[in-house]
Amino acid sequence: MILLCRPDELAEGQSRGFDVDGLKLMLVRRHGQVHAYENRCPHRGIPLEWVPDQFLDHSGSLIQCAAHGALFLIESGECVTGPCVGDVLQPLDCREDAEGIWLLREA
Template sequence: MPAPLLAHLADLDATGGLAIALPDGRAGFLVRVHGRLYGYENRCPHRDSRLDIDANRFLADGGELIQCAHHGALFLPENGECVAGPCQYESLEPLALRVDDQGGIYLASE
């Protein structure tokens, strides 16, 4: 059975971030920073809460770092490591992604 479509790259054009529902019921999110796509479970390691308060806002001002809207923690997009805030040195849970020729975003098969 093919993996379900999560989103399209164009869905990230407006904000650089997008909340998604994962097939197993967990919440996830996608961000695009400097043209590269990253995906993580939408759960801050500090208090086990979602990172977003405003819809599809996952990037700090400047668009360089992922930010938890609840606690202000900052995460590197390339590996999810918290570099500032109450969960420093902890990491977001990554999603393995693949993008098809039409810009469709899917979970990568294992």
Template sequence: MPAICKDSDLQEGQSRGFELDGHSFFIVRQQGTLYAYRNHCPHLGVNLEWMPDQFLDSDGRLIQCAMHGALFLIESGYCVSGPCTGQSLTPLPCEVRDDDIWIEL
């Protein structure tokens, strides 16, 4: 489980993408909790972001696929709108230790 960034580098309501050892993933902080997912849309298999570190819709309430607009719940990765409705993003375990965010790939 490698450390990927400082906990203080990810503010409330922000998302951030990472590439590590051939894996693409992102983290979102919502209401003080970290959520990590593989950066892979279940519909087309493409990366989700439309710009670097931009994984959320305009309201910052849902994860949005830039390719076709599918919307996913931040808390579970479950798709609530779009061509992959009913499918989910792949979650990754993460935790904060000594102001570092650690991820399990």
């Protein structure tokens, strides 16, 4: 397990990006649950954000690709509008406890 951040470092409705040994990933907290995805748009394979830690649309209810505006559901990573409709962000296994938010990786 790899510690990404403390629980209080990812507030409700916020997103954060991380680079773990070359793996770019993002976390979003919605309705108290943490969702983790690879920071890679399925349309072009590029990072989703232009500004660090800004992965959400203006409403804060969808993940947005800054390059071409594709929108993804936070809970499932499914693209609901844009050039990659029906594709999904690559989910990553993470766990949260009192100590932190952890990326679960195979050894």
